[in-house]
Each structure stands twice: as structure tokens, then as C-alpha cells.
Amino acid sequence: MTSVKQAVIAERQLIDYLRIYLEHETQRLDDIKRFFSRVTSLHSGIYNEQSATIANPIVAFKLVKRLKSEWMNVVHSNEAEENINALREGYRRMEGSLPKLEDLQGAAQGLMRLQDVYDLRVEGLVRGHFQRITNGNAVDIYKPLVPDTLSGDDCFLVGKVAYDLEDYYHSVQWFEEAVRLFRGTDWSPENEGTLEDALDHLAFSHFKTGNISYALSLSQELLLHDPMNSRVHFNVEKYEKLLDESPAVTNQSLVLKRPDSTYLRTRNVYEKLCQTKGSQLRRSVVASGVNQTTAEYRISKSAWLKDSAYGVVGKVDRRITMVTGLNVQLPYAEYLQVVNYGIGGHYEPHFDHATSDSSPLYRLKTGNRVATFMIYLSSVEAGGFTAFIYANFSVPVVENGALFWWNLHRNGQGNVDTLHAGCPVIVGDKWVTGMLKLYAITLEKKC
Numbered sequence: 001m002t003s004v005k006q007a008v009i010a011e012r013q014l015i016d017y018l019r020i021y022l023e024h025e026t027q028r029l030d031d032i033k034r035f036f037s038r039v040t041s042l043h044s045g046i047y048n049e050q051s052a053t054i055a056n057p058i059v060a061f062k063l064v065k066r067l068k069s070e071w072m073n074v075v076h077s078n079e080a081e082e083n084i085n086a087l088r089e090g091y092r093r094m095e096g097s098l099p100k101l102e103d104l105q106g107a108a109q110g111l112m113r114l115q116d117v118y119d120l121r122v123e124g125l126v127r128g129h130f131q132r133i134t135n136g137n138a139v140d141i142y143k144p145l146v147p148d149t150l151s152g153d154d155c156f157l158v159g160k161v162a163y164d165l166e167d168y169y170h171s172v173q174w175f176e177e178a179v180r181l182f183r184g185t186d187w188s189p190e191n192e193g194t195l196e197d198a199l200d201h202l203a204f205s206h207f208k209t210g211n212i213s214y215a216l217s218l219s220q221e222l223l224l225h226d227p228m229n230s231r232v233h234f235n236v237e238k239y240e241k242l243l244d245e246s247p248a249v250t251n252q253s254l255v256l257k258r259p260d261s262t263y264l265r266t267r268n269v270y271e272k273l274c275q276t277k278g279s280q281l282r283r284s285v286v287a288s289g290v291n292q293t294t295a296e297y298r299i300s301k302s303a304w305l306k307d308s309a310y311g312v313v314g315k316v317d318r319r320i321t322m323v324t325g326l327n328v329q330l331p332y333a334e335y336l337q338v339v340n341y342g343i344g345g346h347y348e349p350h351f352d353h354a355t356s357d358s359s360p361l362y363r364l365k366t367g368n369r370v371a372t373f374m375i376y377l378s379s380v381e382a383g384g385f386t387a388f389i390y391a392n393f394s395v396p397v398v399e400n401g402a403l404f405w406w407n408l409h410r411n412g413q414g415n416v417d418t419l420h421a422g423c424p425v426i427v428g429d430k431w432v433t434g435m436l437k438l439y440a441i442t443l444e445k446k447c
């Protein structure tokens, strides 16, 4: 969300550049229009009359001057180029603070994650509604005060992110909407895709999921728009041949399955728990061997807060000690971590403690994580619950609320009931701190 706020500021600056560009371009075109009207009126006026008029040396001089000099100045003017270059230069200066491709892909995947975890309908999302079908009725799980809708091109882009990941389950649904919306709208200069692109990608996604007859009819529709496209002609022939060989694959009602997830076993409970109510940071990393890497199962940004850096951190530490009776200073506990979740930001089911002897955690020689203390620094409008999968309950994100749990049994064994997750945030800015993981040496010391 911090990056989203920065993006809003960046876009305001771009709006200023575009305003200046439009003013200059309007001025330029107005000047050209004046020249155009002047010359046009001459031709419907004096040149239409007797040749005597042309014989007037002033008229003749002006005609020659226009053709030798004025037209050349208009046609070869650099002004359009100077205007667009100024706009591009402004954009280039901003580029460092604009979202990257990774952010765009992440935001699209965030939407798809919300779609999956909260079982939202793409048609609803397109209209700006966060709806789920329950017993045949569309139920709002969140109702924005000011709904924002998605265009055909927006859907095309989400579909394209899924498509590039070979996730045809999602690409089919999003391209379907893109095609429907593109059919009713004109092309705009800001668009990434066209109706033809969407038909092409949708057809191929259906082909990949085995729905050959639908892939064929979409490709045939595409040929009506782009009759010379030899690749599509080739595909049509291929699909027809496939259908001739085995007509059984004509089935239009194939049920698409969601792509496998690492946490399939616990996914249903996780999603059910997330759905219960429905109401200088860096991308968070997870331990992976020796290195810290980013991972799809943890989407947030985080930073470590050192006691020495901020007095308030010391106060929070002291309060946690007062509540839990545990020493939370280094080396007994790790630094406070502050985490911010963005669009669809989440942390899939996991244990805070190490579950294998080879865990990178043990390299720190501090022992396993005994307990976790977590404080919500903000409330969110919808989603973002902390869900305890096996213990079968979830906790809403309420500002200043805190959670404390023991990760290990008294004998040092991990407690499986602590399997937990941060559900995707539907709407809001989720800030959490704490994640204060107390190490086993805390207890050893106490003993």
C-alpha cells in the first residue's frame, strides 16, 4: 500500500506533464488550422475569379512565397517532435518511481488470489463488485463506497499474466471478459490489447485446456477481423483436424480446475477461514537455504526495527515482556518486524517454528522459535484475517489488537495446531508488527 500511495503521487506528476503537452499541441494545431483556413479561403476566393487576379504581382508573390517557404515550414515543423520529446523526457525522469513490470504482474496475481481465496466471480469484479455465489444468489462480501470497474484491456492484462504463467484456468476466465468488453468498445491509445489479441489468446487458452471446438469457433471469429492471418488459418486447420480425428473433445462444458497449489491439503480450510466474515520497506523474504528469497506464498513488504533505532520499539518490547513475562531482547528474540500487505497481499499457511533439523533457523544457533507475538497496527476494510488452520479459527485485523501463541510444546516439539496464515487483504492497508519470534534459548536461560 505504501507503494500504491507513491504511485498516486507519481501519476499526479505525469498528469502535469500531459497537461502541458496537450496545451502545446492544441496551440500547435490551432496555428496550423489558421494557416489551413487562410489558404482554403484564398482558393475559394481570389483564385476562383478571373485570371486577372492572379496576374496581380502581389498575389503572385504571395502564392510563390507560400509554396516555396510557408508550406515547407508547416510540413517540416519540429514543434510536434519537441512537444512529444518534452513529454517523454518528463516520463523518463519519473520512471524510477513508477511501478515495474513485477508490480503489475503482482497486482494482477493479487486480483486472481482474491478471486480464488474468496471465491469471487470475475464478472462481479469487472463491475467493481466483490461477490460470491451462495445458494444461487450473488452475495456481496465487500461493497466499496465508490466501485471502480474493469475495462476489456484491464481484463486482457490480468489474463495475459496468467497466460504467461501457463495458468489457463485463470486466463480463460479473464480473456472471456476481455473479449466481451472489447466487443462493445472502441480502441483507445492507452490499450495494451485489442479484440483480436484477446480472441487469439482466449482461443489458445481453450485449446490448451482441451476445449478444441471453442478454440476453433473463436479462431474463426478472429479470421473475420484479420482474414490474412496465416498463423490463425493454420490453427483453424489444426483444430478441425483434431476434431475430425476425435470428435469426443468437442465437449464445451469442460470443468476447469484451479492450478495446483503447494498447500492444497490445507487450502480448503484456509480459504473457508479467510472467508468467515469477509468483511523503507522491502518485499518480504522467506528463508530458503542460505539465502533469503521472495516467494509467491508470502506477498508483503517488511523491514526489521532495531531497538536502538527507534525509542518506541524499546517501549513495545518492554510491554511485551510485561504481558508475557519473557525476555524479548537480542539474542533471546529477533528484532521486531514490521510488515505491510498490498493488493491481495497474504502469507499462506505456515509454521513460525522450524519443522526440520536442516532448517536455516538453526544456523543462528539460537534454537527453535518458541512463541510468536503479533500486533496489528491498522484495521482493514475487508479480508486479511489471521487464520489458524488446524485450530479452526480466524482473527480479524483490528488496530492495536495483538496475538500471542506458543509454537512449541513444553517438550520442544512443534505444535501442529499453530499452522497459520495471513489471508489476502481484499480492501485496506494491513500493517502488522511483532512477528516477534522468541527463541528456545529464552527458555533455556530461564531454566
Ligand SMILES: O=C(O)CCC(=O)C(=O)O
Pocket: 347, 352, 384, 385, 386, 387, 420, 421, 422, 423, 432, 435
Ligand atoms: O499477517 C498475518 O496475519 C500473519 C503473519 C505471520 O504469520 C508471520 O509473519 O509469520
Ligand SMILES: [Fe+2]
Pocket: 350, 351, 352, 420
Ligand atoms: Fe507466521
